Amino acid sequence: MTSLAADKPVPRAARFNVGVALMFAVLALVPFAAAFGPESYVLGLVTRVMVFAIAALAVDFLCGFGGLVTFGHAAFVGLGAYTVAIAGAHGVTDMTVTLPLALIVSAAFAYVTGTICLRTNGVYFIMITLAFGQMAYFIAGSLAPYGGDDGITLPTRSTLFGLAVFGNDRALYYATLGFLVASYLLCRAVVYSRFGRVFRGARENPTRMATIGYDVFRYQRVGYVIAGSLGGLAGFLLANAAEFVSPAYMSWQRSGELIIMVLFGGLGTLYGAIVGAASYLLLEEGLAGLTENWKLIFGPLLVIIVLFARGGLVGLAASVRARFSRD
Amino acid sequence: MSFTLLLIQTLNGLQFGVLLFLIAAGLTLVFGVMDFINLAHGVQYMLGAYLAVMFYAWTGSFVLALILALLAALAFGLLLEFTVFRQLYDRDHLEQVIATFGIIIFLNQGVKVVWGAAPLNLPIPDGLAGVVTLMPGLTYPVWRLVIIASGLIVALILYFLVSQTRVGMLVRAGATHARIVSALGVDIRRLFMIVFGFGTMLAAFAGVMIAPILSVEPGMGDSVLILAFVVIVIGGIGSMRGAFIAALLIGLVDTLGRSFMIDILRLVMPPSPARTVGPAIASMLIYVLMALVLYFRPAGLFPAKGRS
Amino acid sequence: MTEAVLLIENLRKSFGGLVVTDGVTLEIGPGELHAVIGPNGAGKTTLIHQVSGTLTPDDGRILLNGTDILPLPPYERAKLGLARSFQITSVLPRFSALENVALAVQARSGSSYSFLRPAAAEAALNDEAMAALAEVGLEHRADIVAAHLSHGEKRALELAIALALEPKLLLLDEPMAGTGPEESERIVTVLKKLKGRFAMLLVEHDMNAVFALADRISVLTYGRVLASGEPDAVRNDRAVTEAYLGEELE
Ligand SMILES: Nc1ncnc2c1ncn2[C@@H]1O[C@H](COP(=O)(O)OP(=O)(O)OP(=O)(O)O)[C@@H](O)[C@H]1O
Ligand SMILES: [Mg+2]
Numbered sequence: 001m002t003s004l005a006a007d008k009p010v011p012r013a014a015r016f017n018v019g020v021a022l023m024f025a026v027l028a029l030v031p032f033a034a035a036f037g038p039e040s041y042v043l044g045l046v047t048r049v050m051v052f053a054i055a056a057l058a059v060d061f062l063c064g065f066g067g068l069v070t071f072g073h074a075a076f077v078g079l080g081a082y083t084v085a086i087a088g089a090h091g092v093t094d095m096t097v098t099l100p101l102a103l104i105v106s107a108a109f110a111y112v113t114g115t116i117c118l119r120t121n122g123v124y125f126i127m128i129t130l131a132f133g134q135m136a137y138f139i140a141g142s143l144a145p146y147g148g149d150d151g152i153t154l155p156t157r158s159t160l161f162g163l164a165v166f167g168n169d170r171a172l173y174y175a176t177l178g179f180l181v182a183s184y185l186l187c188r189a190v191v192y193s194r195f196g197r198v199f200r201g202a203r204e205n206p207t208r209m210a211t212i213g214y215d216v217f218r219y220q221r222v223g224y225v226i227a228g229s230l231g232g233l234a235g236f237l238l239a240n241a242a243e244f245v246s247p248a249y250m251s252w253q254r255s256g257e258l259i260i261m262v263l264f265g266g267l268g269t270l271y272g273a274i275v276g277a278a279s280y281l282l283l284e285e286g287l288a289g290l291t292e293n294w295k296l297i298f299g300p301l302l303v304i305i306v307l308f309a310r311g312g313l314v315g316l317a318a319s320v321r322a323r324f325s326r327d
Numbered sequence: 328m329s330f331t332l333l334l335i336q337t338l339n340g341l342q343f344g345v346l347l348f349l350i351a352a353g354l355t356l357v358f359g360v361m362d363f364i365n366l367a368h369g370v371q372y373m374l375g376a377y378l379a380v381m382f383y384a385w386t387g388s389f390v391l392a393l394i395l396a397l398l399a400a401l402a403f404g405l406l407l408e409f410t411v412f413r414q415l416y417d418r419d420h421l422e423q424v425i426a427t428f429g430i431i432i433f434l435n436q437g438v439k440v441v442w443g444a445a446p447l448n449l450p451i452p453d454g455l456a457g458v459v460t461l462m463p464g465l466t467y468p469v470w471r472l473v474i475i476a477s478g479l480i481v482a483l484i485l486y487f488l489v490s491q492t493r494v495g496m497l498v499r500a501g502a503t504h505a506r507i508v509s510a511l512g513v514d515i516r517r518l519f520m521i522v523f524g525f526g527t528m529l530a531a532f533a534g535v536m537i538a539p540i541l542s543v544e545p546g547m548g549d550s551v552l553i554l555a556f557v558v559i560v561i562g563g564i565g566s567m568r569g570a571f572i573a574a575l576l577i578g579l580v581d582t583l584g585r586s587f588m589i590d591i592l593r594l595v596m597p598p599s600p601a602r603t604v605g606p607a608i609a610s611m612l613i614y615v616l617m618a619l620v621l622y623f624r625p626a627g628l629f630p631a632k633g634r635s
Numbered sequence: 636m637t638e639a640v641l642l643i644e645n646l647r648k649s650f651g652g653l654v655v656t657d658g659v660t661l662e663i664g665p666g667e668l669h670a671v672i673g674p675n676g677a678g679k680t681t682l683i684h685q686v687s688g689t690l691t692p693d694d695g696r697i698l699l700n701g702t703d704i705l706p707l708p709p710y711e712r713a714k715l716g717l718a719r720s721f722q723i724t725s726v727l728p729r730f731s732a733l734e735n736v737a738l739a740v741q742a743r744s745g746s747s748y749s750f751l752r753p754a755a756a757e758a759a760l761n762d763e764a765m766a767a768l769a770e771v772g773l774e775h776r777a778d779i780v781a782a783h784l785s786h787g788e789k790r791a792l793e794l795a796i797a798l799a800l801e802p803k804l805l806l807l808d809e810p811m812a813g814t815g816p817e818e819s820e821r822i823v824t825v826l827k828k829l830k831g832r833f834a835m836l837l838v839e840h841d842m843n844a845v846f847a848l849a850d851r852i853s854v855l856t857y858g859r860v861l862a863s864g865e866p867d868a869v870r871n872d873r874a875v876t877e878a879y880l881g882e883e884l885e
Binding site for chain 2: 307
Binding site: 195200201204205209211212214 | 687708725734742743748751752753755757
């Protein structure tokens with residue numbers, strides 16, 4: 001599969017990006033502004049945005065850099081969330097246990113399913129990742145002791161050494177922001193590392209990569225595990241933010257939304273995934289507040305963005321900037 | 328009990344498979360020939376059902392409703408092709424996915440606004456509403472047999488069209504060598520429009536035929552869309568024969584799985600866990616099947632030659 | 636007798652009914668440049684694919700420095716010192732020329748399972764990549780994205796990638812395909828310079844280049860080796876002249 005920005009070169013190394021720093025600074029200030037308004041609503045909304053931004057980062061890492069379009073990434077989010085919920089149902093709520101567990105479970109799922117999925121490519125890869133996503137979805141729905149289709153409420157948010165650190169919304173907010181910044185920096189480092197170079201190369205020309213000595217499959221599987229674990233991290237945070245977990249987290253529509261967020265923001269940029277998650281969720285929220293039939297606006301908007309804003313919002317911003325600097 | 332039940336469920340599976348084939352046929356053609364992922368294909372099926380309900384209310388005749396619904400669906404499909412899809416053919420698959428996803432969101436809400444959120448019904452045409460006795464002690468709804476028969480007839484017609492006509496030849500060639508076909512001076516735009524219009528009508532036809540036994544509601548195309556994708560991927564993208572075989576396979580596996588999984592599990596585990604895991608396993612059976620097929624045949628059962 | 640770097644024995648491959656490699660036997664000694672010539676469709680590229688591992692033969696043996704490489708996937712063969720260039724340019728289009736080559740250097744030096752340190756900052760990788768670029772005369776284009784290089788430059792980049800692997804055997808599939816006279820001249824000069832450093836199997840239609848470079852020549856028609864020997868012997872072989880060279884050498 002080709003990519004959106006086929007002729008755009010991949011920069012050789014990470015540079016400090018003022019826009020991204022600004023974005024994180026704004027996120028850090030949100031709680032202060034929120035104190036003057038409907039605080040818990042704003043904190044809850046933006047926390048959710050950041051959680052999905054982490055998941056979208058993972059999808060951008062796979063799609064935008066590895067050329068692996070996954071249509072089942074919500075499964076990893078769900079796995080992370082269910083790990084927290086199931087551990088909680090058994091009285092284990094400490095994040096020193098549940099967070100590593102969520103990461104391990106999603107990484108293991110990525111390793112196993114990646115071994116199978118990565119044998120295929122292109123549209124077949126999209127569909128087989130969908131298949132595993134659907135399997136996870138139906139398994140979650142069958143977990144009768146943990147709520148089945150209806151889902152399950154968390155007994156409490158995760159604790160740290162027994163302390164209810166996520167007890168207040170602000171703490172959870174800043175923890176999520178911290179994880180988002182860390183995830184972004186991690187993805188950025190990995191993309192430019194030796195590994196990332198091979199991972200990106202495999203997307204451009206797998207045959208060439210094999211003939212210079214790379215076992216493409218193994219590198220892609222490692223990349224898949226990284227992205228899967230990030231999905232699990234998002235799930236861990238989502239469970240805490242919502243204090244509730246249900247199979248709906250893993251539906252194929254959710255996976256589709258993650259892809260849309262990434263494309264919304266701009267594929268292959270990482271920060272585009274964050275911009276995309278924010279604009280997608282905020283737009284949804286804003287339109288839904290405007291009219292009951294907001295989907296009549298939202299649907300055509302997606303079409304318009306595809307037709308007229310190639311490269312997503314980030315691409316749009318870049319071309320606007322280019323036009324201004326030319327004048 | 329179980330032999331007649333097995334027969335009935337096999338027929339149900341066949342009926343479901345035929346329905347999936349009607350939807351998947353257009354999808355695999357559009358995808359294979361035009362390299363266009365059209366998620367909005369499922370809403371054409373929904374639209375067919377809604378239009379039939381509307382035209383039936385106006386005319387009181389199922390046949391008229393069927394014909395009018397097909398024509399209206401075709402007109403709408405071509406309108407979409409003309410205004411939106413045309414700009415998407417040479418775009419990236421991902422862009423196609425988002426744009427057509429946008430159309431799904433719009434149309435699902437659109438039918439809600441126009442026809443309301445409550446499920447609607449279409450009566451079974453007079454004379455076809457009853458059951459027939461297939462064997463002593465085995466009765467089966469006539470309408471379901473009609474669906475099976477009409478689906479098989481469509482499959483035969485498609486087989487004839489694809490293998491015997493000039494357009495069919497171009498379609499076959501287009502599925503494997505789109506660039507060569509267009510280099511040969513064939514008006515690829517027109518070919519696309521024919522293929523697309525045809526696929527749209529098939530999906531709408533499926534929607535009309537199923538409307539009498541399924542409630543007509545917003546979003547009814549979504550789950551069927553995913554299943555149709557499973558079908559064309561198992562069959563091999565662009566392969567009509569693959570779509571046919573995979574559709575029947577999926578229809579049978581899904582239907583039989585759902586009705587017998589608990590019984591099968593009870594052979595190896597106690598009844599109570601069998602009752603809890605059974606439905607889950609039954610729901611994921613087709614996805615397991617797809618994963619297995621792709622594991623052993625990464626390009627489906629009947630990979631179109633020349634596609635990578 | 637010194638051991639052959641590459642030994643192909645009785646190799647067979649057919650696509651459906653079409654026999655493309657029909658009992659090919661071929662030996663390349665250390666430092667030897669062995670040219671394979673033959674008309675279009677003779678099966679030259681298919682032969683290279685089988686040696687590099689992108690196609691699997693139906694029958695026969697391929698030994699690299701005495702090791703049977705047939706069971707090995709392409710990346711294992713590359714690790715044993717096999718490098719190749721592609722007839723159809725096959726570089727990474729969005730990587731810069733330097734990064735294309737650095738990726739090859741990286742393949743043979745150190746682990747690529749390093750996740751945090753920026754690869755572009757590794758001087759060792761860059762220096763070696765730069766040296767390979769310099770060998771083919773591309774050092775001034777190091778930072779250009781491969782997609783923006785001219786066709787001739789891409790051909791040279793193919794060569795640089797192969798060089799950076801420090802191969803024991805280099806398979807070259809028409810390195811001059813589609814280049815202008817000046818650029819082919821340049822590539823011939825580079826190949827002359829490289830000659831003797833490692834064994835090479837050169838597939839090429841440009842007869843001037845072939846006769847200027849080759850130690851031995853094999854002529855392939857319809858998947859079969861029609862003649863094999865020193866350039867002069869091949870040039871004067873009647874069967875070869877009739878089958879192939881006649882038209883080309885007028
Ligand atoms: N994957 C394939 N399937 C079927 N036939 C093939 C395949 N690859 C190559 N062939 C056929 O095998 C024959 C040999 O092809 P090959 O590419 O090896 O020729 P070549 O000697 O490299 O020709 P050229 O000088 O044009 O590069 C040709 O007739 C070609 O059409
Ligand atoms: Mg060739």
